[in-house]
Amino acid sequence: MLVILSGVSGAGKDTIKNELIRRMEDVISLPSFTSRKPREGEEEGVQYHFITKEQFEEKIKNNEFYEYDLHHENYYGTSRKLMNEKIQSGKIIVKDIEVNGTENLIKILNNETNLVTIFLKVEKEALKRRLIARGDNLSEEELELRLGRLEYEESKIKLYDYVIKNDNFEKTVNIIQAIIENERKIEMSHK
Numbered sequence: 001m002l003v004i005l006s007g008v009s010g011a012g013k014d015t016i017k018n019e020l021i022r023r024m025e026d027v028i029s030l031p032s033f034t035s036r037k038p039r040e041g042e043e044e045g046v047q048y049h050f051i052t053k054e055q056f057e058e059k060i061k062n063n064e065f066y067e068y069d070l071h072h073e074n075y076y077g078t079s080r081k082l083m084n085e086k087i088q089s090g091k092i093i094v095k096d097i098e099v100n101g102t103e104n105l106i107k108i109l110n111n112e113t114n115l116v117t118i119f120l121k122v123e124k125e126a127l128k129r130r131l132i133a134r135g136d137n138l139s140e141e142e143l144e145l146r147l148g149r150l151e152y153e154e155s156k157i158k159l160y161d162y163v164i165k166n167d168n169f170e171k172t173v174n175i176i177q178a179i180i181e182n183e184r185k186i187e188m189s190h191k
Helices: 013-023 053-061 080-088 099-109 124-133 140-154 169-189
Strands: 002-006 027-029 032-034 048-050 065-071 074-079 092-096 115-121 162-165
Touching (some): 002 099, 002 169, 013 092, 053 074, 065 099, 074 099, 080 092, 092 169, 124 140
Parallel strands (some): 002 092, 032 048, 115 162
Antiparallel strands (some): 032 074, 065 074
């Protein structure tokens, strides 16, 4: 099963994903490849696989990604090989992917993989506070760019199986945990 978490930058996708991995034994992460530089505290192969723009473009040419996107001038993509290995192992993959990537994956995977899509909704003011608190030292222009993306991302909400207002961390994690458990029961009953 592949569980996709989407939402704008600062919606809490990563924090929630890490908490689900901590609480649920079959849940794992599948780090994307990215051409952006690691943030402080990020490790290769944990949050992302960090590669150069040139290496990324080479992988695109070789059709190594299920989906990829250029986002805030950096590439992000999901490796075919790594994802297939994890799914074959019977694990539940929780992955944060933005809306365009989700749209592509739905088209590609819908019939061959149990795909569960979840959109995390955040109010604009709360998002602004989170982005500032995150310590990325965003310029006013970058902050506005990310806040401006909110409307675009929310225009794609109809793609998602579930939409959760992420205004309470504990409540959000509990809801997603229940969704995963219920989806797994449904998946098992169809085998």
